[in-house]
Amino acid sequence: MIELLGMSSPNVVKIVIMLEELGVPYKLTHFDVFSGAQHGAEFRAKSPNGKVPVLIDEDGTPVFESAAILLHLARKSGRFMPPESDVDARRIADQWLMFQTASIGPMFGQYVHFFRYAPTETYGLKRYASEAARLLGVLDRHAAESPYLSGKDYGLADMATWPWIRTADQMFPLFTEQGMWSRLPALRAWFDKVGERPGVKAGVESIARLMPDDAAAFQRADSEAMDRFFGRGKFDHAPGVVA
Ligand SMILES: N[C@@H](CCC(=O)N[C@@H](CS)C(=O)NCC(=O)O)C(=O)O
Numbered sequence: 001m002i003e004l005l006g007m008s009s010p011n012v013v014k015i016v017i018m019l020e021e022l023g024v025p026y027k028l029t030h031f032d033v034f035s036g037a038q039h040g041a042e043f044r045a046k047s048p049n050g051k052v053p054v055l056i057d058e059d060g061t062p063v064f065e066s067a068a069i070l071l072h073l074a075r076k077s078g079r080f081m082p083p084e085s086d087v088d089a090r091r092i093a094d095q096w097l098m099f100q101t102a103s104i105g106p107m108f109g110q111y112v113h114f115f116r117y118a119p120t121e122t123y124g125l126k127r128y129a130s131e132a133a134r135l136l137g138v139l140d141r142h143a144a145e146s147p148y149l150s151g152k153d154y155g156l157a158d159m160a161t162w163p164w165i166r167t168a169d170q171m172f173p174l175f176t177e178q179g180m181w182s183r184l185p186a187l188r189a190w191f192d193k194v195g196e197r198p199g200v201k202a203g204v205e206s207i208a209r210l211m212p213d214d215a216a217a218f219q220r221a222d223s224e225a226m227d228r229f230f231g232r233g234k235f236d237h238a239p240g241v242v243a
Pocket of ligand 1 (some may be wrong): 012050064
């Protein structure tokens with residue numbers, strides 16, 4: 001059976017949604033990122049970048065990077081990606097999947113970092129709030145012109161982006177305090193439409209099983225574990241770059 005290692009974060013939710021959409025059995029295993037075990041040799045053999053999600057395929061092959069996992073599952077199933085031969089549809093689907101992993105994920109992630117862990121550092125907070133707002137505008141304009149982010153059909157870019165918009169809706173000050181939705185009518189309609197899919201609802205239900213483990217891991221994380229997690233001070237993960 002497929003095993004998915006992860007936590008309840010958006011990069012993991014997107015894989016759970018894909019597995020639910022495919023209707024394949026899978027085992028969801030919690031991974032405690034605050035433990036630091038992602039930097040050990042055993043985990044790095046599966047995920048050289050030391051991050052979740054990691055999918056262990058039925059034959060034991062590990063796959064890391066969430067978009068690569070989605071593409072792997074799409075190739076194996078022949079679903080949720082236009083065929084290679086449909087060059088135009090494939091270009092659109094590829095662009096918006098890569099836009100999620102190259103821009104939405106990293107920039108939204110930095111924004112979360114600053115408003116949760118360094119809210120008084122206004123330079124970083126403003127920089128990532130304004131970049132997150134700009135990226136949301138890009139998505140809204142695309143959603144106004146295209147039935148799905150992936151193109152005319154629902155696909156990987158929708159699965160990859162939806163969990164990040166869900167996180168934004170639930171916790172970004174841009175949404176909770178600054179009324180961001182009023183500026184994003186097309187994105188709102190897309191978000192609601194995708195959220196109604198049975199596979200997406202099943203994914204949200206499935207990932208909720210990891211939330212108590214995440215909460216317990218966060219509770220256990222002392223200041224040293226947090227410094228290690230964020231690569232601060234003596235836990236700089238690129239020795240020699242920071243004194
Ligand atoms: N580009 C990666 C990002 C994955 C990522 O940032 N994972 C986070 C959780 S959502 C993680 O494992 N963090 C642990 C760490 O940074 O040590 C992907 O899309 O899979």
